[in-house]
Amino acid sequence: MTKLSAEAYAIIEGRHSDPFHYLGLHIEGDQNVVRAFLPEASNVEAVGEHGETAPLARIHDSGLFAGALPNGSKRYQLRARYGDNVVDLDDPYRFPPVLTDFDLYLLGEGTHQRLYDKLGAHPMTLDGVEGVAFVVLAPNARRVSVVGDFNFWNARRHPMRVRGVGYWELFIPHARVGDHYKFDIVGPQGQHLALKSDPMAFAAEVRPSTASIVLDETRIPHPRPAPSGINALGSPMSIYEVHLGSWRRKSHNEWLTYRELAEQLPRYARDLGFTHIEFLPVNEHPFDGSWGYQPTGLYAPTSRFGTPEDFSALVDACHREGLGVMLDWVPGHFPDDPHGLGHFDGTALYEHANPLQGRHLDWGTLIYNYGRTEVVNFLVSNALFWLERYAIDGLRVDAVASMLYLDYSRPAGGWIPNKHGGRENLEAIDFLRRFNTEVFARFPEATTAAEESTAWPQVSRPVEFGGLGFGYKWNMGWMHDTLNYISKEPIHRKFHHGDILFGLHYAFSENFILPLSHDEVVHGKRSILGRMPGDDWQRFANLRAYYSFMFGHPGKKLMFMGCEFAQEREWSHDRSLDWHLLDQKNHAGIQSLIRDLNRLYQALPALHELDCDPSGFEWIVTDDANGNVFAWIRKGNDARARCLVVVNFSPNVYYNYHVRVPFAGKWREVLNSDSAHYGGSNVGNVGEVHTLDGLVPELNLTIPPLAAIFLVPEN
Structure with a gap:
């Protein structure tokens, strides 16, 4: 065998950062030379564009082959023998780049609004050959390979090329929809990282497995649109907040699928008079107990309940019933699971390197670096993705306060001030303004809502007037004050009269949603019914009065599932709601009241036209x-x-x-x-x-x- 170059050994050892420089077709002197790395192949031939063949010499026992193309041919295939089998292959290293120069310009600038059309895994036909193009951001990696069902999960077979400011790409011929894959990354210090799931994956395995799955998401049937004007300030807006895994379960405590939910949930919500359904996060996530608030796959509907096509059918069913669909969206933090975004290319790529900026103490999660162009582009594109691909009508942004304040839930000395010495996260503010600006520019009928628990000004006011640009803000103060009031014995309520009055001092400072959310019925807080004082009659009467007060109060409405029939127990994510309670008159009465309150709220313009x-x-x-x-x-x-x-x-x-x-x-x-x-x-x-x-x-x-x-x- 001939003496090999350092480049050849880099290919053999799986550490070459630019495999196209060595593999594929190259002009050397007056010959077109092909080099291919095919481990386990016993011999390889190059097949020219007219069917002529030429043997490629094995130049290393690992499976490195090289030789000249016949008759000056520039297009070719490889014919490889594996034992008794002979296979014709298209060489990934003969294909042109996937990303255009304009893509690279927009990616470098951070203004690529359709990131999901380029990054991730995309089935396509390139140079007349069907396959899948893989693109991933890893600017600090020494080498990135895509591994999966198409290459026996062998990182040496498909090293990728890097382009622009760190976008690695490779077109793999004959890879197909349904293939499982991950990225094998060598970090800047030569460290071999745990296999990484695709940050842009459109589908993923059911936990605890973590592989990404090739999906042609452009072929997913697009849901019909929701009724026009459903999110307008002057329209009635009564939101039913749902955790899909525990709304209702089958025998043996099994989840309902997206398709089964589509048959039951929208019809139920419409019958009760709700105008919207809001799903707790549906993004892929590894831990059931996070309720979806620690996502690892921002672009993939969780596979727990079915396929992305099934999820699309659920959205369509909601729209068919005249309901808007909102998603809880989590751009505030992400988990540090080894297959996820944390330390993605061997460095703090998506998060801040300094834990005083890059880690939440309360949740043990990582914080996005909103000052990084690529990260902001990734998040804003994700928001637009759900609105475009799945016809989602609104995004409720979780934990906005944790994004706005650098000292959020941190002790003195445990945070890093901004450049002016203040506690405001200036980069997060810019990100939220850009997010809202682009959402409303692209989807003017959609809306956004902020879960923001402080007195930050102008959350739901236009960006051009100094606001954050959200459509709505959750009124956490109203929720806290009124629940505090209603939990008191009536004889003591006169001492807390201001808890009811105070909310009207600021009720119109924002476009408010009045939330009775999932956070109010867990972690020892008791159910809403569980907070009501007195004997059984008084408890239910208190609850009826409180719900009626809510529907008569200015502001849009939101109610977590189970509250509408007075769930007695706290909510648990791993069991169904207590639907048997509807056999009892008091619980059925609460449900009837919610139905009538919703219908009255919609029927009377006085109760909704000037909510804000x-x-x-x-x-x-x-x-x-x-x-x-x-x-x-x-x-x-x-x-x-x-x-x-x-x-x-x-x-x-x-x-x-x-x-x-x-x-x-x-x-x-x-x-x-x-x-x-x-x-x-x-x-x-x-x-x-x-x-x-x-x-x-x-x-x-x-x-x-x-x-x-x-x-x-x-x-």
Whole structure:
């Protein structure tokens, strides 16, 4: 055998960083020379474009072959013998680049809005040959190989070439949809990393397996669109928040599939009058107990419940029922599982290297480096991907406060100030503004919502006016204050009267969603019903009054699954909701109330048109702390679109309770949470009440105990 070059040994030993420089077709003198690395092959021939053949000499026992193409041919195949089998192969190292120069320009600039069309694994036909193009970012790697079902998971067979600022690519002929794959990476110090899943994978194995799966996601049927205007500020918006793995389960505690959920969940949510379904994160994640909030595959719907095509069918079923679909989206942190993004190319590529910036103490997860162009491009493209490929109608961004503050949940001295010495994460702020700007520019009918637990200003105000640009913000203060109030015994509520009033001081400073979310029914907080004081009758009456108060209050609504029928136990991700409770009258009554509240909320413009506008609200009774009574008027755009809401958080019945109203005449009682239909005592106003004679119109009301009543003027 001839004496080999250092390049040849780099190929043999699987450490060559530019295999195209050595393998494939090269002009040497007056000959076209082909070199191929085919371990286990006993002999190899080059087959020219007209079928002529020429043997390639084995120049190393490891499987390195070289020889001249016949008759100056420039296109060729390889014919290799493996034992008794002879196989014709297309050489990956004869194909042109996958990424164009324009792609590389946009990638380097960080403005490639369709990253998902280029990075990852894409079935394609290149130079007349079908195969799969693989592209991955690993700028600090010495060598990257793609390994999978198509090459016996042998990293020496398919080393990739690096282009631009660290994008490794390779087209593998005859790789196909369904193949499992990962990336084998050698870090900058020569360290061999654990096999990495594809950050851009569109599908993945069911945990605990972690391989990525080749998918032609462009062939996934596109869901039909949701109704137009479903996310508008003036539209009713009542969101049913769902964890897909525990909403309902089959026998033996098995998950429902996406297809089975599509048959049941949208119809159920629509029957109860919800306008949207929000899924806890559906991105691929290794740990069930993270509920999806520690994702490793941001571009892949979790394989727990089926395929990406199945997930698309679930979205389509929601849209068919007239429901919008929102996803919980987690750009705030990611887990440090060895197959994931952490230390991806042997360096802190996606995260900050310094743990004072790059690791969350509360969750043990890693924090994205929002100052890195490639990372921001990766995240923004991911947001656009879900809206485009799966017709998602909105993204709720998790843990925004943890992104905005460098000292979030950190002790003194345990964080790094920004360049001005402050605690604000300037790069994260820029990222959130860019994210919202690009989402609304590309998908003006979509929306975004921030889970932001501090008083950060203008979260849901336009970027051009200094805001973060979100469509909505979760009102965490309202949730905290009102749950604190309702958990008190009625006799003590007069000392907490301000918990109800305070929220209206800032209710219109943002476009708010009122959330009763999954976080409020776990970790010892008890279920919402579990927080209600008193005997069994009072607990359910309190809950009915509280839910009615929520639907009468300004702001869009969100309710976690199970709350709609008064789940007694805390939520657990590894079991079904307690659907058997609906056999009991009190629980069925709560469900009926939610159905009627949702329908009333949608039917009355006064309850939704000005949800986020101070002109849509007017206090009527604020000073009856001893009686635990509140009353207000909700207003719509039309002068006669008015609704009086009266809530009594005491167990007393109040007769002859005078409440002023804007119009004289008959007012209809359109909902009473004390109705026997919901499990109440049936105290009320027999359907209608007339204003008293006088200069100022007043109603003489009977106010039921631990209940709310809604009245509208008769047109």
